[in-house]
Amino acid sequence: MSAQSATPSPEHFFRSINAFHVTQALKGAIELNLFTAIAEGATTAKALAEKRQASERGMRILCDFLTVTGFLTKADGAYGLTPDSAMFLDRHLPSYVGDAAKFLLSPTLASGFNDVAAAVRKGGTVISEEGTMSPDNPVWVEFARAMQTLAFGMAQALTGPIKLDPNKKTKVLDIAASHGLYGLMFAQQYPNLEVVAVDWANVLEVGKENAAKFGASDRWRALPGSIFDVDLGDGYDLALIPNFFHHFDPPTNEKLMRKIHAALGPDGRAVTVEFVPNEARTEPPHSVTFAMVMLASTAHGDAYTFAEYEKMFANAGFSRSELVELPVAFEQVIVSYK
Amino acid sequence: MSAQSATPSPEHFFRSINAFHVTQALKGAIELNLFTAIAEGATTAKALAEKRQASERGMRILCDFLTVTGFLTKADGAYGLTPDSAMFLDRHLPSYVGDAAKFLLSPTLASGFNDVAAAVRKGGTVISEEGTMSPDNPVWVEFARAMQTLAFGMAQALTGPIKLDPNKKTKVLDIAASHGLYGLMFAQQYPNLEVVAVDWANVLEVGKENAAKFGASDRWRALPGSIFDVDLGDGYDLALIPNFFHHFDPPTNEKLMRKIHAALGPDGRAVTVEFVPNEARTEPPHSVTFAMVMLASTAHGDAYTFAEYEKMFANAGFSRSELVELPVAFEQVIVSYK
Numbered sequence: 001m002s003a004q005s006a007t008p009s010p011e012h013f014f015r016s017i018n019a020f021h022v023t024q025a026l027k028g029a030i031e032l033n034l035f036t037a038i039a040e041g042a043t044t045a046k047a048l049a050e051k052r053q054a055s056e057r058g059m060r061i062l063c064d065f066l067t068v069t070g071f072l073t074k075a076d077g078a079y080g081l082t083p084d085s086a087m088f089l090d091r092h093l094p095s096y097v098g099d100a101a102k103f104l105l106s107p108t109l110a111s112g113f114n115d116v117a118a119a120v121r122k123g124g125t126v127i128s129e130e131g132t133m134s135p136d137n138p139v140w141v142e143f144a145r146a147m148q149t150l151a152f153g154m155a156q157a158l159t160g161p162i163k164l165d166p167n168k169k170t171k172v173l174d175i176a177a178s179h180g181l182y183g184l185m186f187a188q189q190y191p192n193l194e195v196v197a198v199d200w201a202n203v204l205e206v207g208k209e210n211a212a213k214f215g216a217s218d219r220w221r222a223l224p225g226s227i228f229d230v231d232l233g234d235g236y237d238l239a240l241i242p243n244f245f246h247h248f249d250p251p252t253n254e255k256l257m258r259k260i261h262a263a264l265g266p267d268g269r270a271v272t273v274e275f276v277p278n279e280a281r282t283e284p285p286h287s288v289t290f291a292m293v294m295l296a297s298t299a300h301g302d303a304y305t306f307a308e309y310e311k312m313f314a315n316a317g318f319s320r321s322e323l324v325e326l327p328v329a330f331e332q333v334i335v336s337y338k
Numbered sequence: 339m340s341a342q343s344a345t346p347s348p349e350h351f352f353r354s355i356n357a358f359h360v361t362q363a364l365k366g367a368i369e370l371n372l373f374t375a376i377a378e379g380a381t382t383a384k385a386l387a388e389k390r391q392a393s394e395r396g397m398r399i400l401c402d403f404l405t406v407t408g409f410l411t412k413a414d415g416a417y418g419l420t421p422d423s424a425m426f427l428d429r430h431l432p433s434y435v436g437d438a439a440k441f442l443l444s445p446t447l448a449s450g451f452n453d454v455a456a457a458v459r460k461g462g463t464v465i466s467e468e469g470t471m472s473p474d475n476p477v478w479v480e481f482a483r484a485m486q487t488l489a490f491g492m493a494q495a496l497t498g499p500i501k502l503d504p505n506k507k508t509k510v511l512d513i514a515a516s517h518g519l520y521g522l523m524f525a526q527q528y529p530n531l532e533v534v535a536v537d538w539a540n541v542l543e544v545g546k547e548n549a550a551k552f553g554a555s556d557r558w559r560a561l562p563g564s565i566f567d568v569d570l571g572d573g574y575d576l577a578l579i580p581n582f583f584h585h586f587d588p589p590t591n592e593k594l595m596r597k598i599h600a601a602l603g604p605d606g607r608a609v610t611v612e613f614v615p616n617e618a619r620t621e622p623p624h625s626v627t628f629a630m631v632m633l634a635s636t637a638h639g640d641a642y643t644f645a646e647y648e649k650m651f652a653n654a655g656f657s658r659s660e661l662v663e664l665p666v667a668f669e670q671v672i673v674s675y676k
Binding site for chain 2: 008009010011012013014015016017018019020021022023024025026027028029031032052053054055056057058059060061062064065067068069070071074077083084085086087088089097100101104105110113114115116117119120121122123124150277280281282285286288289291292293294295296302330
């Protein structure tokens with residue numbers, strides 16, 4: 001998103017109103033598995049058309065579009081992958097994130113953006129009463145499968161600043177566990193650590209598969225149901241709450257924070273992974289714009305600032321909270337001490 | 339659209355797949371007439387919510403989003419207009435371009451992007467056989483009304499490099515005249531100039547209104563029908579062809595160019611206004627990406643390079659063509675001499 005030009009021009013407006021072309025062209029390229037075809041050596045419109053049973057003209061126009069928008073390189077009529085595309089859009093690699101499009105562009109989530117003016121008037125989603133927060137909403141199974149690669153790096157990075165004693169038996173509560181990767185990265189790091197993962201039953205199937213993949217099935221337990229209703233047990237060293245509080249209003253969050261507070265052991269910490277804008281809500285871009293996703297798709301969700309989280313956690317009985325920036329991450333981390 | 343980051347990151351993918359949020363938030367802001375409200379002095383989320391019968395929370399989230407995406411400024415909780423937004427998104431000003439969203443996001447045009455992969459496979463639009471090129475398609479009335487402000491600056495700039503003799507009686511053929519502004523800017527400049535405007539009858543109503551507005555009704559004549567079928571007459575000094583050739587394949591364009599060649603007087607010129615990418619199709623961005631709009635919405639359209647236009651015009655009998663860059667413009671101009 002480029003900013004203001006030197007002299008007033010309608011160019012930024014024009015490009016922005018057409019921004020959905022970028023979404024749709026990229027979605028089309030992923031569906032055609034175009035980036036993988038280039039990685040496999042088909043680098044001209046003709047070769048790509050043959051490989052994907054498509055028209056050469058269509059391939060040329062799509063590849064030129066992707067070149068100008070920063071996904072491909074072009075030299076002497078041959079297309080290549082940018083370093084980002086090579087790493088994240090080649091389906092052969094475990095770092096492939098193309099499936100995220102399935103969740104991010106799922107009808108449930110995308111339809112929230114059909115009438116932004118109506119959502120602004122109402123102050124919340126116009127999809128339905130609860131939006132994506134309805135019980136057992138299947139969009140969260142889609143989320144778990146589609147977003148796990150994107151979450152993987154973040155989950156791994158989290159074990160850096162959040163240390164546990166490797167010699168003690170420790171216990172982690174993974175709230176809205178989804179694909180389970182946040183808890184599982186800790187389980188991988190600490191052989192004496194056990195994870196209890198809470199989410200809808202349908203969603204936890206994905207977490208269960210991942211627990212098996214990471215050889216942690218015997219130390220990973222599913223606790224299905226609504227986090228607001230289930231009995232969490234107690235004595236946890238860590239409670240992980242990745243991408244969950246943003247769906248709710250502060251009173252609902254405080255209620256949950258009190259429940260987490262009670263479940264933690266005396267030295268327990270709550271670790272919140274979130275889109276946290278600065279207090280002026282002007283930076284970082286992802287965290288500011290994320291509030292729009294919440295307005296469009298939930299009744300009361302938001303991207304809360306650190307001061308807002310600090311207050312909610314304090315109201316729920318936590319002694320103090322601190323903001324942690326991970327080296328490479330879209331999101332921020334808040335550590336709150338019992 | 340920012341490019342490759344220093345180390346590989348899925349950030350560009352993530353922002354691009356969500357680019358439709360920008361489209362929809364901007365559309366919502368235009369529908370709420372938000373920019374005009376700020377111009378009128380409502381600069382806080384609270385004041386904007388009151389003025390537009392909307393929720394304060396919704397306004398805050400939308401305005402923060404528009405700040406991060408370069409449409410608003412924010413300081414001490416108060417929003418302001420960027421110079422671009424002040425000039426082009428305040429409905430009080432004649433330079434207001436917000437209505438362009440109605441055409442650019444019209445279901446006809448937008449639906450072409452619903453399945454880009456299918457369009458790439460087919461090599462043309464999957465909306466219908468002819469896409470937006472079907473006879474009397476009402477999308478072109480919408481175009482004429484919605485896009486005229488955006489075209490105005492371009493039409494005005496065109497009279498700079500394209501000179502006529504002010505003392506002679508001259509005659510301009512305005513092809514696919516639409517809002518009529520291209521011909522009318524010449525009529526304004528040259529009191530002895532007459533315009534014949536060709537387009538669908540429903541579309542020419544908009545041109546007729548504009549001819550009256552510019553006091554040129556007595557020198558502006560509507561010639562309704564398909565340009566491929568109507569009798570154009572002859573002896574024209576200029577033929578203007580703004581944004582038309584891109585809808586068709588080269589044989590169709592050459593056929594039309596021959597017809598234009600016959601209609602021009604001995605010193606006549608054809609003036610093509612188009613999105614013309616460089617020969618490598620890597621620059622300028624608007625002209626390269628425009629080909630995708632043609633793939634999505636027409637059977638055979640394209641953004642042709644200058645060499646391709648030069649060849650088509652030569653095949654149609656023109657002696658030579660030259661590329662002219664206007665000082666401030668999205669598009670390029672090709673002047674072809676009889």
